[in-house]
Amino acid sequence: MPRAGLSQQSVLDAALAVVDEAGAAGLTLAAVAARTGVAVPSLYKHVDGLPALRRKATVAVLDEFTAYVTAAVLGHSGPTALARFLYAYREFSRTYPGRYQLTVPADDLGDPAVAEAGRRAVGVAFAVLEGAGITGEDAVHATRCLRAAVHGFVMLEISGGFGLPESIDESFERLVGMLVASVFPDSAPH
Template sequence: MPRAGLSTAVVVAGAAEIADEVGLDRLTLAMVAKRFGVALPSLYKHVEGLDALLQKVSALAIAELAEELVAAAAGLAGADALRAMAAAQRAYAKRHPGRYPAAQRVPDPADPAHVAAGEKAVGVSFAVLRGYGFDGDDLIDATRAVRSAIHGFVTLEIAGGFGLPRDVDRSFERLVDMLHEGNRVAAQARRLRS
C-alpha cells in the first residue's frame, strides 16, 4: 500500500528539490526514498525507475520555465521581450540549478503534458523572435541561436565558469544586447534579400 500523502507528483517535486540541492547528475532513487522516509521499493509505486523519474522532473522543470518565460515576455516586443525572456531563463536556472538541466531534455512524446510544456517554452521564443520579422526556417535558426547563447552563458555561470574580474551581470547584459543587434541585422538583411 502506498504511503499516505505520497503520490507521483509529490515524489517528482521532492526529486526536483533534491536535484537543486545536490545536482541532477547526483540524484538517486535512494535519496528520494530517504527524503520521504520510505523503502526504495515503495517509490516504484509512483515511478518506474530513475530514468522515468528524470523524465518527470524534466516535464516539471519545462512547465515551470515555460510559465516564467511567458510571464516575463507578456506584453513586450523586440529588445524588451528578448531581455525579459533571457533574464527569466537566467533567474530560473540560478534558483533551480538542479532542475534547470532537466528542462533541456527532449519532451517524452508519450507524455502530452511534457510535450505541451516544451511547445509552450519554444512558443515564447518564437513569439519574441517573430517580432524581429523571422518566420519559417529563419525563425527556427534564430530560436536555436538565442537559446544556445543564453543556455551556454547560464550553464557556465552556474558551474562557476566565469573567473575573470568583470561583473557577470554586465557581461550577461552585453550578451543579450549582442543577440538583439544580431537578430535585428539578420532580419533586416533577410528583408532586403526578399
C-alpha cells in the first residue's frame, strides 16, 4: 500500500529538490527516499526506478525551461525577442543550476516524452528565429549555434570558470550583442 501523502508528483518534487541541492549527478533513489522519509523500495510504488524518475524530472525541467523562456519572449519579436530569450536562458541556468544540467538529456533522447519536451523547448527558439526569416534546416543550425554559445557561457559561469575581474554581465551582454547581430544583421547599430 502506498504511503499516505506520497504520490508520483511528490516523488518527482522530491527528485527536483535533490537536483536543486546536489545537481543532476546527485539524483539517486536513496536521496529521494531520504527526502521523502521512506525506504527506497517504497518509491517503486510511484516510479519505475531511477531511469524512469530521471526521465520524468528531465521532462518537467524542460517544460519549466520552455515556460521560462516563453514568458520572456511573449509579446516581443525580432532582435528584442532573441535578446530576451538569451537572457532568460542564462537566468534560468543561474537560478536553477542543478535543474539546468537536466536540460542536456543525452541519455534520454530516445524516450518519446523527453524528445517531445525537447521539441517544445526548441520550438521557442524556432519561433524567435522565424522573425528573422530563418526556418527549416537553417533554424536547426542557428538554434544549435545559439545554444552552444549560451550553454558554453553559462556552464563556465555556474562552474566558476570566469576568473578574470572584468564584469561577467558585461561579457554576456557582448555575447548577446554578437548573437543578435548575427541573426538580425540589419538591426545592429552603425
